[in-house]
Amino acid sequence: MKVLVIGGGAREHALCRSLSQDPAVTELHCAPGNAGTAQVATVHPVDQLDGAQVAALAVRLGADLVVVGPEAPLVAGVADAVRAAGVPVFGPSAAAAELEGSKAFAKDVMAAAGVPTARSYVCTTAAEAAEALDAFGAPYVVKDDGLAAGKGVVVTSDREAALAHAAACERVVIEEYLDGPEVSLFAITDGTTVVPLQPAQDFKRALDGDEGPNTGGMGAYSPLPWAPEGLVEEVLETVLQPTVDELRRRGTEFSGLLYAGLALTSRGTRVIEFNARFGDPETQVVLARLRTPLAGVLLASATGTLDQLEPLRWDEGAAVTVVVASEGYPADPRTGDPIEGLAEAEADGTAFVLHAGTKADEDGRVLSAGGRVLSVTATGADLAEARERAYAAVDRISLKGGQHRTDIALKAATA
Numbered sequence: 400m401k402v403l404v405i406g407g408g409a410r411e412h413a414l415c416r417s418l419s420q421d422p423a424v425t426e427l428h429c430a431p432g433n434a435g436t437a438q439v440a441t442v443h444p445v446d447q448l449d450g451a452q453v454a455a456l457a458v459r460l461g462a463d464l465v466v467v468g469p470e471a472p473l474v475a476g477v478a479d480a481v482r483a484a485g486v487p488v489f490g491p492s493a494a495a496a497e498l499e500g501s502k503a504f505a506k507d508v509m510a511a512a513g514v515p516t517a518r519s520y521v522c523t524t525a526a527e528a529a530e531a532l533d534a535f536g537a538p539y540v541v542k543d544d545g546l547a548a549g550k551g552v553v554v555t556s557d558r559e560a561a562l563a564h565a566a567a568c569e570r571v572v573i574e575e576y577l578d579g580p581e582v583s584l585f586a587i588t589d590g591t592t593v594v595p596l597q598p599a600q601d602f603k604r605a606l607d608g609d610e611g612p613n614t615g616g617m618g619a620y621s622p623l624p625w626a627p628e629g630l631v632e633e634v635l636e637t638v639l640q641p642t643v644d645e646l647r648r649r650g651t652e653f654s655g656l657l658y659a660g661l662a663l664t665s666r667g668t669r670v671i672e673f674n675a676r677f678g679d680p681e682t683q684v685v686l687a688r689l690r691t692p693l694a695g696v697l698l699a700s701a702t703g704t705l706d707q708l709e710p711l712r713w714d715e716g717a718a719v720t721v722v723v724a725s726e727g728y729p730a731d732p733r734t735g736d737p738i739e740g741l742a743e744a745e746a747d748g749t750a751f752v753l754h755a756g757t758k759a760d761e762d763g764r765v766l767s768a769g770g771r772v773l774s775v776t777a778t779g780a781d782l783a784e785a786r787e788r789a790y791a792a793v794d795r796i797s798l799k800g801g802q803h804r805t806d807i808a809l810k811a812a813t814a
């Protein structure tokens with residue numbers, strides 16, 4: 400099978416790594432990729448938002464499967480363009496990707512499907528925003544309606560800051576605050592059948608102790624030893640399947656990866672958000688534990704044959720990933736610095752380094768090229784061992800001004 404992965408972050412490096420280990424994959428390509436995906440795939444310079452370019456590349460390569468990683472190309476219709484060119488694609492149409500592209504659309508689908516989520520108002524004026532904030536009270540939750548790479552959400556008890564965020568966005572969703580721990584649950588779907596993956600938890604805030612600004616994610620782990628038994632089955636029944644069924648009923652069939660961000664509140668499980676693609680950095684830990692070869696699973700989604708797939712097999716152990724970000728991330732990331740110690744980090748075979756924002760210079764040195772630079776991942780018999788290995792690997796890497804959280808999976812590993 401010839402596979403082309405679209406995207407250039409640590410999620411795509413994780414996808415490429417798993418696909419490269421699948422014996423069914425004879426050729427692996429990635430576009431635009433990064434310095435890490437270049438180690439396991441042939442990289443191609445394309446504009447990943449340009450459906451015609453991506454489709455032409457897929458046809459030229461004779462790809463049997465295209466996997467679209469990030470949300471922006473999905474919302475831009477890249478999967479539609481590839482599908483129209485006759486190539487099977489893992490990833491939803493632009494219309495179905497609105498589940499992530501518009502928070503208001505997602506709320507509408509959830510309401511119609513009876514999916515439990517925070518009560519909310521869509522607001523376009525300052526007066527509407529003020530009224531909605533006062534209806535719910537503090538802490539306030541204000542979300543940019545459009546795509547914002549996980550950074551469009553402000554949760555604050557400061558009413559002025561909440562109003563200022565609303566004023567800075569064209570359209571916002573203001574919703575009730577959900578208490579309780581968060582869980583990320585991914586599912587693969589072909590529009591009808593839904594196959595949930597293992598749950599994971601990510602760390603959105605920049606600093607230890609969940610302090611600092613929201614980011615794209617600073618680390619993740621799986622499994623969740625503290626999660627209630629039967630959680631996956633409950634979410635499949637009350638969230639994932641009804642959402643997929645509702646989208647099909649509307650004629651916007653959703654195939655690809657449906658990601659439910661959940662809050663386990665004192666009043667029950669609630670959806671915080673949907674994403675239309677693998678989450679970053681949870682993908683790094685979920686795929687590290689998946690034993691079933693990946694390409695066949697993604698192809699079954701792309702070809703509508705998930706009902707024939709054998710049950711997925713999982714590593715009984717644990718996985719932890721720690722994101723190394725550049726100085727100034729998330730507000731003003733500094734790029735262009737050399738990264739040392741990458742080989743040393745992987746030397747003892749217990750950890751692996753996934754590249755996020757990196758590029759190779761003419762001399763083959765790896766330079767930082769984005770806010771999140773690396774996703775250092777390890778597996779182990781349990782979370783404590785996986786954590787220890789991931790942090791030992793992080794300690795062998797040097798990046799000027801580089802920052803990482805020191806408490807990824809700490810609470811869960813010591814509970």
Ligand code: AMP
Binds near residue numbers: 517540551613
């Ligand atoms: P989102 O982009 O919708 O996932 O939001 C980013 C982060 O903001 C989430 O992971 C939560 O930590 C937080 N958040 C979003 N919505 C709520 C809510 N209704 N109540 C509490 N926290 C929230």
